[in-house]
Amino acid sequence: MSKLELSSLYQLTMVRFRLFLREPEAIFWIFIFPILLAMGLGIAFRNRPADVLPVATTDPQCTQMLAADAGLRASTMDEAAGAHALATGSIVLLAVPMTENGVVYRYDDTNPDARVARLLVDRDLQAAGGRHEAVHAENDLVHETGSRYIDFVVPGLLGMNLMGSAMWGLGFSIVDARQKKLLKRLVASPMPKWQYLSAFLLSRMALLVIEVVIFLGFARIAFGVPFRGPLVELGILCLLTSLAFSGLGLLVASRAKTMEGVSGLMNLVMLPMWVLSGVFFSASRFPAVVQPLVRALPLTAAIDAMRGNMLQGLNLGQEMAPVAIMLAWFVVPFAISLRIFRWR
């Protein structure tokens, strides 16, 4: 055997690799699933030309006044039919002209489309009634990448994926080995314990490269998602993210004796982050009271930092806060789990 083959750290890492690559389900969840998810979201939230809003009036003359507006599709119906159409969502606004030169708009003001329709219809009717623009305005349209929903959600998905692969990858393998008494057999050999745990991190780092390159490559080619910050630093952020969740995964798996036990713990740890950490929408939408908690979560830090890099072009120096949070989430759980780890 060559010198490398005699190195236990090399052998342990290779074993992790082989076991991962021989698990087709794991390959699906880590490499294929995030791409499918990004594809689905990209299609659902693609930026379409401004919507044409369906509206109705009870008066044909009134409908005529709206016909010229490209942003509206106006029809005429009586009040009863209009109320029904409003309730079923087939129109967003019903305009009912009053006898003495007035009009009533019926719409749901919590629906943004309805509010836009209210403005458009009102503008058209006022103009037809003789109002003049006080200020002349022209439109200069920009469709910039980086401000679309897909640009926002790609770093979120990346963070979520790194969390999942690190936590499941470590947690399940460790508890499986413990349940099968393999851990006990390993500590009965001269294997250095730190190498067993390090092999997980090393193989994770290597798989990380593949995982991140495939996912971001897809996002770039399919959606033209921007990379405004330094790519090397984005790589470092991914590495840090993966380390933080590996530490957490190790901690979760350090005592559990059964798969059921560790699955429950994993979900307990990850569920709050799926909800709170701003994968699909900005975490700043949560009330100020819970913001310190939300900010302290490793996934929030990871996603914030990656959005900062990709969308705002921030460099590492400007992202010290999330970087420090992730480092802490790596070091503290790792240190604790080394102490409490159950080898048998």
Place this chain on the structure above:
Amino acid sequence: MERGGLAGRAAAAGGGGRPSLRIRGLRKAFVDVQAVDGLDLEVARGECFGLLGPNGAGKTTTIEICEGLTEPDEGEVELLGLNWKTGAKELRQRIGIQLQETQFPEKLTVEEALRLFRSFYRRGIPVEESIKTAQLEEKRRSRIGGLSGGQKQRLAMATALVGDPELLFLDEPTTGLDPQARRHLWDLVDELKQAGRTIILTTHYMDEAERLCDRVAIMDHGKVIALGTPQQLIASIGGEDIVEFAVGVSQVPDSGPPPHGQRPVLGDPGPGAPRALVDPAVFTAIPGVRSHRVDAGLHQLSVSELHTSVPRIFAALDAQGLHLSEFRTHSATLEDVFVRLTGRNLRDE
């Protein structure tokens, strides 16, 4: 041999001198049971030593304390002149361990698993050789998940061997294997003995202990109740053969004719079988009969001179008008030793 220090230990590896394993006053209690209750043992270099006993006798606890996997409450363990407190690193390099019920990763191949274990040892035998010793050549590229029980067990042995250990621990190496796989594994252990390794194994099969072990300690309730070579132990119960028989009242068939082509079941007379009263004194009075006991209707006599005793036993049965429904003899085994010492069967537990 008392040169001491590292040089002394290295020289001792060559043979002779200090025992491979010495245990003094070992005790270990778990929440509900005193698993090991004051154990003293010594195993010489090159010896194959067996811990024999029923499940729950404390064998596994004892061997795991020796392997440094369990901390004893009291007592001293010395292996190869070292102990687990100060010499753990060195010891791990020099002993080989096969545990009960280790499941190696199913998706690794035999060769990959052995290369992994080989990499843990500073020195050892080539992976090739361990595959050959365990007779897994044809399976080297097969995944572990596809191996039979016997092959998995031989793989476990191979992982214990790759470090070329001076001292080998085997915990219930053949439990759960079919008879052929057991014999196969016994051959493997034989080979290791030939190679001069010290082997300590636990088993609850007395035939295994008799077949493999130079010396045996019979354990029960955490204590050694007998210690010696299998021959010594068997001789110690005072007879070399065991006569077993069951009797019914004359002319009454014994719970119907046995099914065609099947031998009567030992010791299981069936609920309705009529049993005659037998006076044990009649048998123990026969010269050569050392003892008598009854187990589930089956009489067991321990006999030293089979050829002269058996005719007299027949005569005694005849004289009492007893009808034999079963009769057999076998050489005394360690099982009989255990039965004599505890009044229980090994596998009743």
